[in-house]
Amino acid sequence: MSQAPHDEFRDYVAARRPALLRAAMILTGDRVEAEDLLQAALANTYRAWGRIKDRTAMDGYVRRAMVNTQISWWRRRKFEIYPTDELPDQPVDDHTRRSEMHDALGRALARLPERQRAAVILRYYEDMSETEIAEVLGVSVGTVKSTVSRAVAKLRDDDALDLDFPDTP
Template sequence: MGAASQDEFHDFVAARRPTLLRAAMLLTADRGEAEDLLQSALTKTYLAWGRINDRGALDGYVRRTMVNINISWWRRRRLEEYPTDELPDTPIADHTRRSELRDGLDRILDRLPPRQRAAVVLRYYEDLTETEIAEALGVSVGTVKSTVSRAMSKLRDEAAHELASLE
């Protein structure tokens, strides 16, 4: 890659990193995993930089790459993680930068299964269509509709409990 292309990639990352990290955080529900996910996606983007002709589609390219990598990680984790009787220690949430309502929403999103969380994030945070979500997750449009519907129902129930606990 030439110096001009490297500068262009550097400028893209500098400008879009916060937005892309937010999307990664919503996909993974963990800051460390989100940073790893974004780094992996940016590495793949860097390697493909010369083949990406439409620079206006870079955000979509990186988001799609993050979704694909995240799906790959789910599948790998499914084989490596087994339930136990002991719960792991949970980190203390950082309340200095977020409102209680935002923390409540994050906790509710964390409780969703990975596919439901990904579908909700792509639909309502990334504003993708059901067809685009189906392509990104590798499922049918009907599966996206039912997944989002079940997730939203669960979110409504959980939100009612969260709001009651804040009062």
């Protein structure tokens, strides 16, 4: 017996939301805007759910909806921005600094043993639970916990990550 369309959509969103949110973060550069963008794209996708025949292409459909929505938002914002002689009080985002931190993290991850690197990536990049990671790696949940713990400890001690990270609120 097949699922009702809204149940099928709910299951899709539950399974793919973390990956889709990461894509939205790349598009917006801001967590709150990314959540708004993903929500808008999922609303559009839900309205078209019955017309979408190829369920294997859903991620591409949602990503395209995010891009289209983001472009619409950019166009609308363009009319809301007015030039001024006054400088804003907020500091400008330093993309160079963020890139340096990203590169340093990539180098540090590359130095981890394969299982530790896989566990960290699955846990923090793919947002998988310890149980899901255990299934993927074919190990026990306890092994996942200790592997991630040791990997994070190594990353904290790694000299390549000795950047002066700004404090987060």
